[in-house]
Amino acid sequence: MPELPEVETVRRGLAPVMEGRRILAAEARRPDLRWPLPERMAERLTGQVVTALRRRSKYILADLSGGETLIIHLGMSGRMLISTERMAPGGFHHVHPAPEKHDHVVLEMEGGARITFNDARRFGAMDLAPTAAVEAHKLLAGLGPEPLGNAFDAPWLAARLAGRRMPMKAALLDQRLIAGLGNIYVCESLWRAGVAPERPAGSVAPDRLERLVAAIRTVLEEAIAAGGSSLRDYRQADGDLGYFQHSFAVYGREGQPCRTPGCIGTVSRIVQSGRSSFFCPTCQI
Missing domain, CATH: 1.10.8.50 (Helicase, Ruva Protein; domain 3)
Incomplete structure (x- = not known):
């Protein structure tokens, strides 16, 4: 299962194409991962600007302009993959790859990037919670301090x-x-x-x-x-x-x-x- 360094690496990779960018369209291709996805998740994500992309423990937290935070856990096999449309030399247009079997959640971002959550084993998880109370969410409440933070000595x-x-x-x-x-x-x-x-x-x-x-x-x-x-x-x-x-x-x-x-x-x-x-x-x- 990915540990803190893997999750932080994924967060840093996502930040340039997510932070400050609007989610133009969201698609949930199944109703659940490890647990059911939040109600109307695609609707609640579409149109929102990702104001900050943070990490807490092994979770990625995407704060949204509407006052909610998307909580993402990669589980055992989850991957957050980025694809971009671009024009290659010679005028050939590279489009996003076709969806794969285990592509469960897709975010079309402002700027042309596509973020795909792929999870073959479906031990990953996503949830939405009010940003102001996200630390009290059942997945985050009770966690100790961050080992790279000032509180840990x-x-x-x-x-x-x-x-x-x-x-x-x-x-x-x-x-x-x-x-x-x-x-x-x-x-x-x-x-x-x-x-x-x-x-x-x-x-x-x-x-x-x-x-x-x-x-x-x-x-x-x-x-x-x-x-x-x-x-x-x-x-x-x-x-x-x-x-x-x-x-x-x-x-x-x-x-x-x-x-x-x-x-x-x-x-x-x-x-x-x-x-x-x-x-x-x-x-x-």
């Missing part, structure tokens, strides 16, 4: 983890604690900070929490710069693959040498809450 994390015996990996995946972190980037961040995924969350010393917070920020920033990680279905808004997966230090590297300088350990894999955790048992303690 080592003292705040220490206070939230105090006394907790749950594994550190599970704590970081708790969206009520920190919004947007997922399995891949938690594994990579714990490795950089030298913290074992099974270590009780409340037992990590303050100096190591400083290292962990810094590692989380760095990993996310590097992943965004790389366009995210392409595993299975993920594509950027322009259809390109992300390439941060080529920089994985531990994720998916079971049995391979640890990349920590001077470490002679080997990457191991364990299963925690049904998810694979990759780590080095030698340098992560």
Whole structure:
């Protein structure tokens, strides 16, 4: 499932053709995705100007001039793809591609761009909510702070983890604690900070929490710069693959040498809450 860097990469790709542009026409080609689409969604979107395109956790939020916000979740296989009509050299006019089987929602934007939400597995979601109250929406309420925001720092994390015996990996995946972190980037961040995924969350010393917070920020920033990680279905808004997966230090590297300088350990894999955790048992303690 796309994590924060993938969703932020998609948001940045969409912003130039959506922000400040009017939705000339909207089409919903089925009544539901993971859940039913909002009533009269196409009618409520048509004619609206996208005043801002934001991200909250793993959700894209399109604020509309009429006072509503379109909430978009990519799910496991959802893709927001951009196509544009253009005149090629020699006078050949390139039109938008024909609709595909899993193109479920289409937005025709002012300026000629077409935004298509394609989702083969239909685990994605869309909803409309009043912009003024969007943070109280059931999908967003209760989310923790953004890991790249000013509210997330080592003292705040220490206070939230105090006394907790749950594994550190599970704590970081708790969206009520920190919004947007997922399995891949938690594994990579714990490795950089030298913290074992099974270590009780409340037992990590303050100096190591400083290292962990810094590692989380760095990993996310590097992943965004790389366009995210392409595993299975993920594509950027322009259809390109992300390439941060080529920089994985531990994720998916079971049995391979640890990349920590001077470490002679080997990457191991364990299963925690049904998810694979990759780590080095030698340098992560």
